Amino acid sequence: MAVWRQVLWKLLRDRATFLGASIILSLILAAILAPVLSPFPEDVFEFHTANRLRPPDGVNYFGTDRMGSDILSRLLFGARITITIALIAVGTAVAVGVPIGLVAGYYGAWPGDLLMRVSDIFLAIPQVVLAIAIAQTLGPSIENVILALSATYWPFWARLVYAETRSVKNEIFIESAIALGASPARVMILHILPNISSAIIVRTSIGMGATILTAAALGFLGLGAPPPAPEWGRMIAESRDFLPEAWWYATAPGLAIFLVVMGFNLLGDGLRDILDPRIRRAGGRND
């Protein structure tokens, strides 16, 4: 479709967005091709204590950890966990938040108010704290991390969709669809949702970053996937005992988290400009 070609073209022209998109793409490739790319795929679950805490060199590009495993290999496999957690958690949050926001925004009045007050309560508690509380109660496992993250993040989408729906609902073409006799569900799904989709896409991209950060924090606190799973947050936590001598131990996963979160944020910001013609950057840089 012409529109998507246009979006793609703009994406390629904007340096920051392009960088963000490249990072995300690399992450996805790393996760898929982890077995191929890793120099020592077996290291993920095997120990070679003789090799422990080697600094980066020609064999272990990012050094080895306290068990003697190759950090690069663990990082690559860790990308799978990160992506799984982020995708499922954000997917659930979107699946819950968007319909709630849509219905609340469309109907207004008391059902809307009720739904919004509930999401306000969720938003009043810092996300990390809430996620920790939930994950702690349920016990450490990937499933529970996902559950905790979805439960804490859905109100972001509900709020956003609520506000967007409220404003789009006043547009004349919505009124005219209603006047034509379209049912509320039809209006919401076929008219309102496509018109607010760009806002949702942007929010989702930025939300992925935030979710990955919180997931890492949970891992750091030992609430994520149990060892020896190569969870990035847990890797940083493990490295604490060996700092500052084994500087590479914390640097590699830290850098990975930083890059991925930044990638999602850059992409989200860029998409905001690309998808929304109203706040397109003045003058169009990089022309």
Add this chain to the structure above:
Amino acid sequence: MTELLAVRDLTLGFRTDAGLARVLDGVNLTIDAGQVMGLVGESGCGKTTLARAVLGVLPRNAAEIAGGEIVFKGRDLLKFSPGALARDICGRAITFIPQDPYGSFNPVFTIGTQIMEIMKWKSPRRVTGHWSEHAPLLGPYPAERRRADMETVVALLDAVQLPQPAQILRKYPHELSGGQRQRLMIAMALLPEPDLVIADEPTTALDVTIQAQILGLIRRLANERNVAVLFTTHDLGTAYEICDAVTVMYAGQEVESAPTDRFFAAPAHPYTGKLLASLPRHDGEVAGIPGEVPNLVRPPGGCRFHPRCERASEACRSGKPPAEMLDPGHSVRCFHPVRPAA
């Protein structure tokens, strides 16, 4: 009567994504002192662009003036430096009444504050040749002049029939109705005692009853103060109401110009005739103009109306028709004008 403004062969375009849009193509227009000149034509034909060219407020980066001259009181405005234009002409000898009076006020200041700010450097009482002319923000505003200016303002608000002028000055723009705001704009346009007022569709945003009041006001003030008015509109009825003469534009070319009575009684250009025939009539017969308004990036050659014209011949397609004088003051650009049965 003396010629106040003469636009001669003005050609200009706007740079757009699709290419250069040739918005004005050799336009001619003359206005005598104290004359109300109507500039009529359909949406997008270049009325506002011509008005903005005379005011010297075209967007500098997008507009490209290819030729012609705008002679105001014997001097070509296109040769003025932007600074001199802003100081002596724009807002002083030529003033402007916009279509949407709301957007022309700053919503956070009272009307009075905004008017006095203008008076400070546009008032006819200001001293010329003073250093502050080049730094108006720093210049002093003597109390005596201020008082005199204030009296002028109140007198003018009274002249535009705004009730209780002193109170209106204390109000904010949103507290006035559309009609009141338009009266204010008229008052502000007359404050510097200009020679020419450009009114760009000043009544399209108003209702018929309010429109009638405003039109009457513009007409009367123009007569009393001997101010010339360039009045753009796409409503022929409005043009009939207050204009001394009418110029019609089509797609960036002026096609006919005549004194009002003659214009409506004996239109000579086929486009003018069609335009008049499009007006709703009691007997219920209306005829539109078949075809579409041309694309200005790739306009038709010759007379730009030829693709929609029944009288068009090979000559119309190949060259732009010269202006022909049919009667004193009545000129038409057409190879085959409708001549009144003699």
Add this chain to the structure above:
Amino acid sequence: MSPILDIRGLSRHFPIHGPFGRQVGAVRALDDVSLQVMPGEILGLVGESGCGKSTLGKTVMGIHRPDGGEIRFDGVDIAALEPRAQRAVRKHLQYSYQDPGASLDPRWKIGRSLHEPLIIHTTLSTEERTRRVADILRAVGLPEGHLDLYPHEISGGQQRRVGLARILTLHPKLVILDEPTSGLDVSVQATVLTLFRELRQAFNLTYMFISHDLAVVRMMCDRVAVMYLGRIVEIGPTDQIFETPRHPYTRSLLAAIPRIGGKRITVDFWLKGEPPDPGNLPSGCRFRTRCPRAEAVCAQEEPALVAIGLQHAACHFASEKPA
């Protein structure tokens, strides 16, 4: 003959909110409005901006809920129906928006917008719908290629045609046209008006024609209703309204239209002042603050609509011969 649309005592108020969202008053956009529309006629609805013309149309359509009164369409009180039945009525009752460009979903191609009403109200197959859309497209004079364009890619006059095509696909009985020619150039307006006429013939339509252009109303309508600040102040056959207007407001409206070739109205236009704030109406007759004929009684009593022949006017002095 029984009216196709019968409005009785219809009211619609919009709350005015002060600081902190407190309600401090109400705009009476419709205040006890009654009128009938006969099958096959064109009823004009004129009045100043903000007098409630669109609100009347939208309340009839069910876009606004009435605060009082009833709306009978084909004898059924549609305001009292439950939502599903109300939606079904919309098949026969359609509203054409003041701004047709804004009434089309910017992300939908024209073709999809035209199929939509048929999907909602009928069980036609895709081929049948395509055929019907093609028929309508021809009727409103749009090229078939336009089906693949987005609303912003076509001109204002064409958007108007698309808007009409969309509501006509369902073969409605009554169409409310809200300012159908505003913002159009005279040459385009002429073609659009001719189109309305032809469509009425072809589809047997009844129109409620909202406009503030009196010349157009005079040309198009059988009867005219004049509104002022939420009330109908005069209603009657077009010829009579234009020749012997009974209400001073109607007279001033008529006097305000520039007439090419006639006397110039600006020479002696007599209506002074601006309409009052709709949230704070004057006592008695709401026109009295601007009325040249007003007397003491006008400030005390609100005049009711009285019949003078086929005309009805709401003025204490309606039966006086116009000057």
